[in-house]
Amino acid sequence: MFREEDFSRLEIDLGGCLENYKYFRSKLEASTKLLVLVKANAYGHGAVEFASLMEDAGADYLAVAYPVEGIELRQAGIKSPIMVLTAGTDSFEQIINYGLEPGIPNIYSLKVLCDVLEKRGMSDFPIHIKLDTGMHRLGFMTNELDELLDFLKTCSRVKVKSVYSHLAAADDPTCDEFTLGQIELFKRNADRLSESVGYKPLYHVLNSAGIERFSQYQFDMVRLGIGIYGVSAIPGNSLHPVASFKCKVLQVKRLQPSDGTIGYGRHGKIAPEGTVIATIPVGYADGVDRHLSRGKGSFTINGHKVPTIGNICMDMCMLDVTGLDVKVGDTVTIFGENPTITELASVLGTIPYEILTSVPRRIERIVVRNK
Numbered sequence: 001m002f003r004e005e006d007f008s009r010l011e012i013d014l015g016g017c018l019e020n021y022k023y024f025r026s027k028l029e030a031s032t033k034l035l036v037l038v039k040a041n042a043y044g045h046g047a048v049e050f051a052s053l054m055e056d057a058g059a060d061y062l063a064v065a066y067p068v069e070g071i072e073l074r075q076a077g078i079k080s081p082i083m084v085l086t087a088g089t090d091s092f093e094q095i096i097n098y099g100l101e102p103g104i105p106n107i108y109s110l111k112v113l114c115d116v117l118e119k120r121g122m123s124d125f126p127i128h129i130k131l132d133t134g135m136h137r138l139g140f141m142t143n144e145l146d147e148l149l150d151f152l153k154t155c156s157r158v159k160v161k162s163v164y165s166h167l168a169a170a171d172d173p174t175c176d177e178f179t180l181g182q183i184e185l186f187k188r189n190a191d192r193l194s195e196s197v198g199y200k201p202l203y204h205v206l207n208s209a210g211i212e213r214f215s216q217y218q219f220d221m222v223r224l225g226i227g228i229y230g231v232s233a234i235p236g237n238s239l240h241p242v243a244s245f246k247c248k249v250l251q252v253k254r255l256q257p258s259d260g261t262i263g264y265g266r267h268g269k270i271a272p273e274g275t276v277i278a279t280i281p282v283g284y285a286d287g288v289d290r291h292l293s294r295g296k297g298s299f300t301i302n303g304h305k306v307p308t309i310g311n312i313c314m315d316m317c318m319l320d321v322t323g324l325d326v327k328v329g330d331t332v333t334i335f336g337e338n339p340t341i342t343e344l345a346s347v348l349g350t351i352p353y354e355i356l357t358s359v360p361r362r363i364e365r366i367v368v369r370n371k
Contacts, residue, residue, distance in 0.1 A: 007281045008247040010359055011336070012045055014053065014369045016240030020228050021057050023239065024208070027215045028222065033202065035061035037225035039069060039085065044287070044356035045229060045243050046365030048076040053367070054228075055080050063223065067091040070100040083128055083162075086138075092116045096125070101161060105130040105138035107147055110158070117157035126161040129201070131189050133165040133182040145189060149196040162202035162221065163190040171209035171233035179210075183217050209233035231342065231352045244336030245287075245359060249278045249301070249328050252321070261310075262318055267294055268310025275309070276322045280332050283315045287358035288334060289348055293317075297347060300333040301326060 025034060036059045037043070042050035051062055051073050063083040064070045070082045071094060087095055087102030089112040095102050096116070104110045104127050117125050129148070132139030140148050152160070165186045169175035186205045194200045203219035208227030211218070212234050227233075230241040255262070255270050255277065262268025262277060278301070284290045289297075295307040299319060309320040319332070335341045341352045348355070 007250070008245075008286065009364045009366050010045070011244040011246060011366050011368045012049060012053075013240065013242050013244065014367055016230065017050075017053055017228065017242045018057060019240045020230060020242065021054075021059075021224075024211055024222075024224050024227055027211055028218055031220075032218050033060035033204075033221035035059070035063055035083065035204065035221055035223045036228055037063050037223060038073070039063065039065035040357045041069075041361065043226065043229050043353065044359040047072060048078070049365050049367055051076075051078045051080070061221070067094050067098075067100060070095070071098050074098045074100070081126075089113070096120065096122070101126045101128060103128045103130050103138075103164075105132075106140065107144070107151060110148070110151065110155075114155050114157045123156050124159040125157060127158045128162045128164060129160055129193065131163060131165040131186055133185045133189070133205075134178065135166045135168045135182075137166070139165060140189075142185070142189060145192060149193065152193075152197055160193065160197055160199075160201040162204060163193055164204045164223075167205060167207055167210050170207055170213060173213075179214065183214070187219075212237070226353060229352075229356065241336055241340060243341070243356060243359075245282075245334040245363070246336065247280050247282050247332050247334065249326060249330045249332060250281050250316070251279045252326055252328060253277050253279070263310025264313060265311055268318060271322065274322070275320060276324075276326070277309055277318045278306075278321045278326050278330075278332075279316055279318050281316055282334060282363075283313045283317055285314045286360060286363055287355065288312055288317060289355070289358070291348055292344075295320070297344070298339065300338050301330055305339070 036054045038047050038051045041047045061081050065086050067084050070084050083101050085103045089109055092113050130139035132141050167179055167182055170179050190203050202221045204221035206218055206222040208225050211222050230239045232239045256274050257270050282288050290312045293308055293311045298305040298307045304324055306319045306321050309318050335344050345352045345355055
């Protein structure tokens with residue numbers, strides 16, 4: 001018999017995670033530092049659990065999107081350096097209090113931070129300067145460097161720990177010329193900054209796709225995001241899927257045409273010879289996209305792919321298990337080895353990131369260590 005808390009869970013495969021870590025680490029020089037992204041609840045994998053795994057594996061840095069994510073890690077006992085990629089100016093006090101390191105994308109943020117540090121009598125506070133080399137999201141443009149460099153010369157409150165940029169299309173071979181142009185511009189502007197401040201911060205520009213496709217430009221550090229979670233930028237390169245979203249069958253019903261229809265809107269039709277359905281305790285509030293309704297999505301139960309039937313509900317959905325031996329308590333895989341997260345993303349016309357980060361915290365994360 002199963003426990004109530006086993007109804008739905010996201011299993012984190014420790015072995016697969018470490019294999020992916022070793023794969024990316026093998027592409028780097030021994031001196032190159034490795035930063036692992038654990039933002040957005042570690043891409044849905046559970047930030048605290050995953051940060052702890054990466055800390056034990058030897059990651060040099062962790063990175064989050066927002067200060068609240070870094071604070072959660074500190075409160076959970078994570079000791080590694082933590083970079084905050086999107087550090088709002090109203091959060092600098094908390095960033096300082098919890099020993100986080102902010103990314104600085106513009107002169108306004110830098111000046112506000114220096115004012116806060118001055119009031120607290122602090123110097124050499126670690127910051128990370130973001131350069132815009134073509135993504136055009138955040139960061140200093142080339143024509144903004146003079147103002148940045150002039151200000152840094154007069155401010156002893158901060159120490160530039162690293163200079164970084166973000167590649168817009170490192171996974172797309174048709175954009176390689178653009179990517180190489182980004183890298184060239186990054187190196188040129190980062191060198192200008194180093195020469196101006198009189199020391200060389202860490203340089204990092206490669207993301208997961210960049211590590212796989214442009215490892216010759218690894219500089220001093222790389223940022224490993226979706227790759228550590230098992231998604232590769234190289235077609236046919238099978239990284240280990242780290243997350244498996246599973247649940248248990250709640251109820252099995254054997255229905256006849258006289259019973260009517262199935263689910264909201266009556267879109268689930270019963271076959272003339274009868275239909276057997278299994279109801280499972282996950283729905284669109286759990287990251288099971290409603291566009292997978294009415295047979296568009298299929299999940300795995302007892303080694304068989306079974307389609308959805310009717311509309312996916314908020315907390316539940318129904319599967320057509322006609323002709324199969326299915327009982328209450330059987331395990332259903334939403335994504336994992338079969339179907340893979342990439343396959344599910346293809347059905348939905350989206351990217352694996354979106355699916356992974358849609359799995360809410362109410363789904364328990366469980367680290368599986370025996371694989």
